Amino acid sequence: MVAGFDVDSYAKSEVTSISFFNKLSIHNNQVLIEMPFAKEIILNKEQKKQLQERVIVKIELVYTRFKTSEKFNQTELNKKRLLELKKLVPEVFDFPVWEYQLISQNNGNSREECSKMFHGFIITFRPLSTDAYAQQESDYVKQLVSNLSKIDSLAKDTTPKPYHIKTRWENGYVYDTIWGEEKKIDFYPPPPPNPYLASLKEDSTVLNAFSRNKNWTNFIVVTDATGSMSPYYTQVLTWLRQQLNNENARLFVFFNDGDRKPSDKKLLLETGGIYVTTERSYEMVSQTINKCISGGAGGGETKENDVEAMLLGLKHYPEAKNIVLIADNYEKMRDYEFMDKITIPVHIFLCGADRFINLQYLDLARVTKGSVHTKNEDIYNLYQLKEGEVVTIENRDYMLKNGVFTFYNSSKSILYN
Template sequence: MAQSFDAMVSIEPNYQNEFNLASLKENQLFISMPFAKQTVLNPEQKKKINEKVLIKLELVYTKYRKASSFNQIKLNESRLIALQKLAPLIFENRFWDFDLISQTNGNSRNECDKMFHGFVLTFRPNSTPNTLDLEANYLENLAVALYQQDSVDADNKNRKYVIKTHYDLKIGYLHDTIWFKDTVKPVPPPDFFYNQTLYKDSTVLNAFDRNTIWKNFIVVTDVTGSMSPYSAQVFVWLKAQAQNKKAAYFVFFNDGDQKESAKKKPLETKGVYVAENKDLETVIKAATKCMRNGSGGGENLENDVEAIIEGLKYYPNADEIILVADNYESMRDYEYFDKIKKPVHVILCGSENRINIQYLNLARQTKGTVHTVKSDVMNLQNIKEGEHLFIDENEYLYQNGKFHAVYSLLDKYK
């Protein structure tokens, strides 16, 4: 569908004297354009864009104008259109933040020609073996803390203990609603994490709490880099339900272990680990093994469908699938989701800006549901051709057999 960039180019810019390219980090890329033009100087850069997860896009220009009739907004819109032609995939699902940067230095065309103009793309950083190990350690330590809490609770049988979510700036991500002096100190999240605010996000626990009717299911969870805050919530939920065995199996996937991107084929990517729900320790061992063996994430594709199919091989009697998915990443094997014959309930992590339409289509096809931090989207199979759907203040259109994101002048980019 055609997209309008009116809202994006109309926001208030951030002003600075001059943008310094030397300040860019390893996970950032700049795309240069000439002063007052929308031409991409190095089109070959598209190869570096399409395999990564974009989290922020900034358009940099100079405030100076030679002619009073010059229309900067129109030029900015033309530059976005040029970027869209270069890398259409990043505009298919807009989850990234957007900013305008207006440089106030430069008082002539000659001065401005020497300054940077174009786009700065910030990607989600790839994890390293070290950071993956730290995230796995975090999950293992969380399990220890949960078992220690059992001992505390056993000594205080008359006290009510309900696991919810809470975030304390001094301590970190906490899992209880009622506080006692003898409560076990919660495990702090890894301090290297690129976005610490994710540890405040209670999407998974909220979704499980709102949907207690799910039963006899398989939990399928993405554990590539960046997903440890959500994996932690899966384990907290599992521990809270004690002897309740609604979840029969757990499946963890990392998109191919250490396999190179070029060698990853749909439904044959591997990196899928399955654990029967015998106890928390067994499940966490499978998750952390999967995490440590992973390639680290940072790519924009994952093997969700392959993981679901693999789980059903172990437990074909499941009534439904709970997929804990990374909203920022699409499915490598998306075209094969018609092979799934069980309802898939998708818990989307990181869907604050907008929902990845692939997961809406997956849920509709399987007669499942989609869940965000505050919404439950039901009966998607009843949506008819041409109907509009609003989820968390964002609009979607079902057209030509699939969902599309609808962008309007009301969109917020900051």
């Protein structure tokens, strides 16, 4: 498989300098891949299983600045170490949507000192969901709905007074001006106490994509509601509040990849954990989201049952003309090989697409004659691309090769395999 991994570029990335990395500082969602000083040998290959089964959000390569010879080339060692990690887990490099960083330790002035320091990779995973975490997510959704209801009550107050309500979706506030006084109402409650989710709070991909695309009719909204997606599925509720007189969204589907089913029991197109509602009020849709959250402890695995969820939505509402899929860019589709069963356009809102675009969603948009939408861009007509042609998205290039998309760099042709 052609991978979106240019080893030369990664090996000479921008470097962050620190004094010393303390191995005891890692948290529960991190593992270390250790290597000896000045060598590319992986010392703890038993970590391979975790790297294969969990969603990686960041990879950091740590080394010491000290070198025993003036002829030593750190970039070349970085390259060898990256290739050694790729040899251990090649699938990790198939979709390099994770953040990457080089870290140089300044302490250590001899081979003996440096040999006692850490060298290798810090791998950061997306947090796994737990019952306690799912409850926090559910409480967050309920609080959001409560806040939106309060704002609606304010808006419906017919008492004569000169005021207007101005919505500012980009920062999550509604400004209510009464008698010339500006009052700020924060309708987004504080996010659950999870650092990873807090980092996504400012990503308004869903609201931005909906605001730029208002002409779709008779569509189903299918949303990944695993724990990692809470900053995005709550934006669906915010969008719904704006759609009081718009009935184009006819059905809402939320999926969590199998409820609490073990990974080895998740059969293709029979994974489950899918919740459907025909109600269009944000209060009722929020109840469906909460059922989905409570039903499963999704989040943290590397695959989701997107196609199964869309097919179930079409079974409930076969008259649909379009599907809006709110998808996780970090996840692969468990049922990717069945996407040709979907016969109407799928418009994919890709959440977390800050680096590369997940190639599977480009393929889905092309096969269904749909579209891809990031925080800032709308990409249509992928199905019109011919073999060997290139599309640019968020300043990165993708080539259609052998009927599927691959990563592409004009200076290197297909990126490093």
